[in-house]
Amino acid sequence: MAKAHFVPKIQSKLGQFVDCILILVLVYVSLYAPLFMQGKDNGNSSNSSQKVTWQSLNQNTYEAGQWKKLGYTPQQAQPIIQTRFEYSISWPVLGLTALVIIGYYVFMLKISDKEYREVIREKFGDRP
Amino acid sequence: MSEQVIEVPKQHQIALKKVLSPIHIWGLGVGIVLVGEYMGWNFSVAKGGALGSLIACWVIGLLYTCVAMIDSEVTSTVAAAGGQYTQAKHIIGPLMAFNVALYLVLAYTMLEAADATVFGDLLQEVAGNFGVANLDPKPFVFLCIIFLAWLNYRGVFVTLTFNFVITAFAFIAIILVFFGVSPWSPGVVLHHADLIHGLPYGWIGIIAAFQFGMWYYLGIEGTCQAAEECRSAARSIPLGTMSGMITLVIAASLTWYICSGLLPWEYLGQATTPLYDAARVTNSTWMQVIMFVATVFSNLASANGCINDASRAWFSLSRDRYMPPVFGAVHPHYRTPYRSILFLIPIAVSFAFTNLLDQIITFSILSGLLGYTFMSINMVRFRRLWPLGSIHRGYIHPFHPLPAVMLFLLCVTVYFATYLGYGGQLLSIMAFFIVASLWFSFHRYQYVKRGDQFTMPWPRPKGY
Numbered sequence: 001m002a003k004a005h006f007v008p009k010i011q012s013k014l015g016q017f018v019d020c021i022l023i024l025v026l027v028y029v030s031l032y033a034p035l036f037m038q039g040k041d042n043g044n045s046s047n048s049s050q051k052v053t054w055q056s057l058n059q060n061t062y063e064a065g066q067w068k069k070l071g072y073t074p075q076q077a078q079p080i081i082q083t084r085f086e087y088s089i090s091w092p093v094l095g096l097t098a099l100v101i102i103g104y105y106v107f108m109l110k111i112s113d114k115e116y117r118e119v120i121r122e123k124f125g126d127r128p
Numbered sequence: 129m130s131e132q133v134i135e136v137p138k139q140h141q142i143a144l145k146k147v148l149s150p151i152h153i154w155g156l157g158v159g160i161v162l163v164g165e166y167m168g169w170n171f172s173v174a175k176g177g178a179l180g181s182l183i184a185c186w187v188i189g190l191l192y193t194c195v196a197m198i199d200s201e202v203t204s205t206v207a208a209a210g211g212q213y214t215q216a217k218h219i220i221g222p223l224m225a226f227n228v229a230l231y232l233v234l235a236y237t238m239l240e241a242a243d244a245t246v247f248g249d250l251l252q253e254v255a256g257n258f259g260v261a262n263l264d265p266k267p268f269v270f271l272c273i274i275f276l277a278w279l280n281y282r283g284v285f286v287t288l289t290f291n292f293v294i295t296a297f298a299f300i301a302i303i304l305v306f307f308g309v310s311p312w313s314p315g316v317v318l319h320h321a322d323l324i325h326g327l328p329y330g331w332i333g334i335i336a337a338f339q340f341g342m343w344y345y346l347g348i349e350g351t352c353q354a355a356e357e358c359r360s361a362a363r364s365i366p367l368g369t370m371s372g373m374i375t376l377v378i379a380a381s382l383t384w385y386i387c388s389g390l391l392p393w394e395y396l397g398q399a400t401t402p403l404y405d406a407a408r409v410t411n412s413t414w415m416q417v418i419m420f421v422a423t424v425f426s427n428l429a430s431a432n433g434c435i436n437d438a439s440r441a442w443f444s445l446s447r448d449r450y451m452p453p454v455f456g457a458v459h460p461h462y463r464t465p466y467r468s469i470l471f472l473i474p475i476a477v478s479f480a481f482t483n484l485l486d487q488i489i490t491f492s493i494l495s496g497l498l499g500y501t502f503m504s505i506n507m508v509r510f511r512r513l514w515p516l517g518s519i520h521r522g523y524i525h526p527f528h529p530l531p532a533v534m535l536f537l538l539c540v541t542v543y544f545a546t547y548l549g550y551g552g553q554l555l556s557i558m559a560f561f562i563v564a565s566l567w568f569s570f571h572r573y574q575y576v577k578r579g580d581q582f583t584m585p586w587p588r589p590k591g592y
């Protein structure tokens with residue numbers, strides 16, 4: 001029995017160009033979007049006006065020696081040493097993130113399955 | 129939707145050249161990843177301390193061992209350019225395949241941009257050491273991408289032979305420096321006891337370190353992209369990928385040992401070139417020179433492998449009309465996907481010039497992570513739709529479904545780690561893939577031939 005094939009539309013050159021550009025624009029938007037959001041955590045550093053020494057930065061003799069070899073003074077090393085991350089969990093945001101990821105996969109697997117059945121039917125014919 | 133009965137014409141097509149052997153697969157996989165030992169892995173030290181980074185190195189090593197096992201089985205059976213994209217197309221469905229191809233193209237193009245950026249920064253730093261202040265790295269970044277794209281354009285054999293040589297040098301360099309710092313005499317050159325101070329953030333720091341722990345191995349799955357160009361994919365892919373994974377576990381452990389014994393953890397956590405810096409503080413000229421050359425080589429090898437893989441993924445997408453078919457052409461003489469290679473050059477250059485290295489690296493890591501989550505689902509379906517014995521498999525991985533389940537659970541943990549450090553980026557990138565999926569389903573898929581997507585000589589999948 002002859003198989004029925006879906007005949008895809010033919011896309012114009014302009015349409016092909018627009019499709020490529022659209023994906024690129026989406027990529028750039030997603031790269032720049034976090035800059036306008038509060039989500040980035042670069043760690044916090046504290047600066048004090050007191051005189052900074054390797055001892056006040058809790059660096060032992062060996063560590064102080066290595067910093068010096070790398071070309072750092074205590075003042076230059078202070079922001080690096082005192083930078084700390086905060087791992088606080090916002091449960092609503094965590095829940096939203098989990099929901100987005102799970103929703104994405106569920107949507108993708110469901111649509112993929114529908115499309116896959118069409119591919120298999122066209123390739124192998126109707127299900128016996 | 130219009131349907132009619134037609135005969136699919138047989139067309140003579142120029143195919144990609146089958147010239148690759150296991151050493152090329154090793155050179156491709158390790159080449160892409162080894163740069164992670166020269167830069168990037170150390171950000172996990174900032175997240176969880178030196179010990180946290182070591183634990184992340186081994187736990188994430190387990191994640192990638194699962195990836196390598198699964199990839200070896202599926203790719204040795206689905207030996208086609210596009211790697212995981214082609215697997216998804218045959219096993220899960222078109223929308224998943226489109227997403228997987230986007231993960232691949234974006235992960236590799238962004239990694240290539242990051243490699244070229246660091247290459248430029250390294251030259252700038254060394255020029256500064258020799259008294260040439262404020263050297264503009266941008267021309268070097270541009271030339272680096274152009275040179276490697278030209279190499280890829282000219283042929284896959286020379287490209288991956290080049291990668292094998294410079295990658296082997298970068299790996300041997302780590303071993304030489306390891307012996308150079310006398311690991312058998314603690315306290316002489318290496319001072320772990322003075323530099324390691326437990327877990328600065330406790331156990332949650334270890335979890336947070338998982339995100340950048342991926343940098344130790346990110347990209348090893350790229351070996352699959354070369355499957356269509358292997359003389360024997362069933363032999364080359366498992367051999368090249370597994371030996372590559374062993375190489376990386378060794379290189380990662382040695383790198384951690386050298387750096388954590390020479391550099392204060394706070395410095396290590398933010399260093400741009402940690403192995404090179406470790407060599408600097410030894411006061412050994414030969415180690416410093418060898419680490420500089422190896423850092424440059426590792427960057428070049430990674431960017432080179434990324435161009436190879438991103439172009440194959442884009443080529444495969446276009447060949448199936450998921451993206452404009454103009455990019456699905458093979459060069460008549462060099463037998464490379466030359467239009468895809470050329471198309472991705474300006475994109476990589478533009479990423480490199482954005483000065484968003486953080487975002488680019490995070491996008492690359494997350495694209496990889498989404499791909500690994502797919503792999504765990506893909507493996508379970510692959511065994512269910514075609515049980516063992518129903519089709520010829522080049523390699524059968526042991527303990528199924530344990531690696532797939534373990535991979536899935538580790539991926540969930542890394543999502544949580546990413547949320548801890550880069551929650552905003554995670555949501556932004558997910559939004560990108562959701563919008564792209566809607567665009568594909570409701571617009572792009574109308575240009576795709578349905579039955580032509582299934583090209584493997586397999587029987588009808590069970591249950592369909």
